[in-house]
Amino acid sequence: MSESRVALLTTTDHFAEGYDPKPFGLDGLTQEQAIRMTGEFGTADPVLSEIPITTSRADTRVRHGGYDIRVVAADRNSCLPIDRMIELADEGVIGEFVNPAYSFVGLASQLQLRKEIGPAWAAKAKAAEAQAAVLVPI
């Protein structure tokens, strides 16, 4: 592990400020709107957000209608442990932390995710030379 490049993927729907994945093409979707649209999310294709690991806590956004986001809004590391992964790389526990980190809404079409989208994302991580991945579901 100390020589491996490790990627991070979460189902929390974090994204970097200025890079809203705009689900359903909606710009500026609020948390309240996302809560009302959980049914639509559940049948939609998930969209992958790429979050540069240099993104500050202040510039990290989260929106997800399927769970209480207050904890991860207060501290992203409770489910999107970017700061901890950077520390583990600095300490030599892992070889390198793959940049960017990835996040999406896990409340999505599971069939599409499993058959087409997931394999495409895995290929993306491999292209980033990831040798292992940590998936953190909510």
Next chain:
Amino acid sequence: MSRVFKHRTAAMNPAQTLLTPHPMGCPLSAPFDSEKQKDVLKVGLGLLESATSGGTIVEYQKSYRTGPFES
């Protein structure tokens, strides 16, 4: 991941899974519990080296704690 999803997780047969006794929405820890966050990651990453077969599911033993912690 949170132990809340234990049975669904087993049905998906993932490679290696660490289940934590934490609430949904904070599987690694309470907010700002950086020591626990890092420990959960270390235990999870350790599975990649220690697991001898796919589908390994391990339960994290340390309890959820609420702090206060330094932000």
